[in-house]
Amino acid sequence: MPEQLVYTFEVFLNGLMAGVLYALVALGFVLIYKASGIFNYAQGVMALFAAMTLVGIQNGQVPFAHLINAIFGTEIHHFGWHVHSIIAIALTVVVMIALAWAVQRFVFRHLVGQEPILLFMATIGLAYFMEGVADLMWGSDIKTLNVCAAEGTCLPQGMNVWFEGSTYEAWGTGVFVDNLDIVASIVAAVLVIGLVMFAQYTKQGRAMRAVADDHQAALSVGVSLNFIWVLVWSLAGFVALVAGIMWGAKSGVQFSLSLIALKALPVLMLGGFTSIPGAIIGGLIIGVGEKLFEFLIGAPYLGGATENWFAYMLALLFLVFRPQGLFGEKIIERV
Amino acid sequence: MFDQVENYVTADGRTIGPVVMEMKNITLRFGGVEAIKDISFDIREGEIRAIIGPNGAGKSSMLNVISGFYVPQEGEVWYKGARRALMKPFQVAQQGIARTFQNIALFEGMSVLDNVMTGRLTHMKTGLFAQSLWKGKAEKEEIENREVAEKIIDFLEIQAIRKTPVARLPYGLKKRVELARALAAEPSLLLLDEPMAGMNVEEKEDMSRFILDVNDEFGTTIALIEHDMGVVMDLSDRVVVMDYGRRIGDGTPDEVRNNQEVIDAYLGVAHD
Numbered sequence: 001m002p003e004q005l006v007y008t009f010e011v012f013l014n015g016l017m018a019g020v021l022y023a024l025v026a027l028g029f030v031l032i033y034k035a036s037g038i039f040n041y042a043q044g045v046m047a048l049f050a051a052m053t054l055v056g057i058q059n060g061q062v063p064f065a066h067l068i069n070a071i072f073g074t075e076i077h078h079f080g081w082h083v084h085s086i087i088a089i090a091l092t093v094v095v096m097i098a099l100a101w102a103v104q105r106f107v108f109r110h111l112v113g114q115e116p117i118l119l120f121m122a123t124i125g126l127a128y129f130m131e132g133v134a135d136l137m138w139g140s141d142i143k144t145l146n147v148c149a150a151e152g153t154c155l156p157q158g159m160n161v162w163f164e165g166s167t168y169e170a171w172g173t174g175v176f177v178d179n180l181d182i183v184a185s186i187v188a189a190v191l192v193i194g195l196v197m198f199a200q201y202t203k204q205g206r207a208m209r210a211v212a213d214d215h216q217a218a219l220s221v222g223v224s225l226n227f228i229w230v231l232v233w234s235l236a237g238f239v240a241l242v243a244g245i246m247w248g249a250k251s252g253v254q255f256s257l258s259l260i261a262l263k264a265l266p267v268l269m270l271g272g273f274t275s276i277p278g279a280i281i282g283g284l285i286i287g288v289g290e291k292l293f294e295f296l297i298g299a300p301y302l303g304g305a306t307e308n309w310f311a312y313m314l315a316l317l318f319l320v321f322r323p324q325g326l327f328g329e330k331i332i333e334r335v
Numbered sequence: 336m337f338d339q340v341e342n343y344v345t346a347d348g349r350t351i352g353p354v355v356m357e358m359k360n361i362t363l364r365f366g367g368v369e370a371i372k373d374i375s376f377d378i379r380e381g382e383i384r385a386i387i388g389p390n391g392a393g394k395s396s397m398l399n400v401i402s403g404f405y406v407p408q409e410g411e412v413w414y415k416g417a418r419r420a421l422m423k424p425f426q427v428a429q430q431g432i433a434r435t436f437q438n439i440a441l442f443e444g445m446s447v448l449d450n451v452m453t454g455r456l457t458h459m460k461t462g463l464f465a466q467s468l469w470k471g472k473a474e475k476e477e478i479e480n481r482e483v484a485e486k487i488i489d490f491l492e493i494q495a496i497r498k499t500p501v502a503r504l505p506y507g508l509k510k511r512v513e514l515a516r517a518l519a520a521e522p523s524l525l526l527l528d529e530p531m532a533g534m535n536v537e538e539k540e541d542m543s544r545f546i547l548d549v550n551d552e553f554g555t556t557i558a559l560i561e562h563d564m565g566v567v568m569d570l571s572d573r574v575v576v577m578d579y580g581r582r583i584g585d586g587t588p589d590e591v592r593n594n595q596e597v598i599d600a601y602l603g604v605a606h607d
Binding site: 198201202203204205206207209210212213214216217218219220221222223224225231 | 402404423424425426428429433434436440441442443444445449452453454456457459461463466467473476477516517520
């Protein structure tokens with residue numbers, strides 16, 4: 001294959017993988033927005049929080065170590081053990097569910113029926129609060145998320161090889177693919193299929209869709225709104241954890257992770273705020289679009305760094321021509 | 336007051352059961368406005384009980400009190416022989432009280448079958464975990480409940496639109512789907528908020544027939560609110576009449592029809 005074409009294809013694949021990660025974050029947004037009409041600005045911070053908690057648990061870090069040391073004058077940092085990745089992930093899921101419950105119980109339960117803008121403001125507050133808590137709990141230094149933190153704490157062997165982060169040449173074409181990216185894509189696909197099946201075929205999924213559709217009617221068939229909201233926030237927390245793991249493994253667990261939340265915004269504008277497939281397709285379009293644009297036009301002609309604004313540009317165009325997004329519910333004003 | 340346990344024979348010879356629900360001295364205020372003023376009445380098992388009255392009489396408020404959407408400031412709600420504690424609407428639904436809404440509250444994005452299946456939610460007991468795996472108990476439960484839902488879909492003659500998203504249906508059919516969803520809960524008390532509002536004569540006849548059939552076939556106790564006097568008088572066993580939040584009549588359709596206060600309210604005699 002000609003070299004230029006190979007590069008382009010590699011960039012394309014790269015974009016696709018980045019898109020998968022955008023899509024994961026966007027998915028968390030869609031889940032909560034559909035069920036409760038809340039635009040959760042804190043979704044990105046939730047991913048950060050989840051990733052930090054995972055690393056913290058894995059490494060046996062003492063939560064709030066700085067705080068404890070400052071108050072009691074002690075010098076503790078680590079428990080001195082490592083936790084197996086699978087167990088650490090399970091524990092992190094528990095933490096995310098607890099967080100979902102707390103968010104519902106202490107914030108949104110008191111704001112039921114308020115203006116959307118108020119709910120949005122509450123999530124901004126939540127985002128900063130959680131960022132602070134994450135900092136206080138686990139410290140602000142950049143951590144490497146190693147799915148194999150120490151000897152004997154790894155994921156099953158097969159996975160491990162995948163996660164080594166090495167690239168390999170696909171089909172002898174000269175195209176190099178990052179293993180991690182492939183894993184990320186598979187995990188994302190499984191997650192999305194799982195979520196869609198859960199929503200379609202289970203009793204709780206049906207209740208979830210009911211709440212997303214009409215609160216009054218859901219109440220009248222015996223659905224507890226609070227339970228469903230906790231469930232949805234938990235699911236969003238779980239999606240955030242997966243996104244956090246993927247981003248963390250790729251570029252380290254650091255506070256800039258919460259900024260992907262902003263990249264998810266144009267993804268949502270493209271895909272529509274209420275569509276799960278929309279979040280996926282939107283994420284892929286943005287991912288591929290920004291990488292290809294940078295490679296083909298940005299770097300050679302515009303002096304580069306177009307990745308920072310391309311997504312927003314595209315979203316702006318969509319807002320002008322198709323405000324409901326590719327898959328969003330059409331906005332019809334009845335007179 | 337009627338006896339709590341005794342059966343009661345209506346004027347047209349139908350026997351209806353003991354009291355299922357009793358409202359005692361209910362008063363409901365919105366700020367300074369009294370929507371319901373000290374109203375008492377009961378609903379007996381197996382009967383069709385109508386609440387009628389002119390616009391703004393407080394009928395819908397009454398229905399919302401029964402279904403737990405409004406909490407009255409004063410008075411007691413007795414259900415199946417026990418005083419009902421303060422509870423959320425979804426808990427009332429779980430106790431076996433199903434309802435429809437005046438302005439139709441269906442899940443527009445879901446199919447007719449899915450809508451009816453949501454009516455079965457109170458009967459499905461398996462937990463989150465079992466449901467996620469969708470094996471064994473969860474699967475069996477889904478199949479059983481699906482059978483009930485299908486039976487009701489057959490009964491209300493909406494088989495042809497089972498898979499259609501509700502948003503695409505005409506108004507009359509939506510009303511029927513809403514009835515199906517409420518009925519799917521196999522409620523011990525079914526509340527219908529203006530089941531015939533906005534319908535043409537033919538649709539009204541259909542709906543009346545379904546309400547009577549439901550009452551007849553499943554023995555469902557029904558309390559309904561309706562504007563159309565003619566329809567109400569034909570359908571119901573007993574009628575409560577409200578005007579300006581007060582109860583001005585209670586009895587069989589014939590008794591109510593001949594009640595001077597009721598006639599005044601409907602013909603618009605000046606209130607003093």
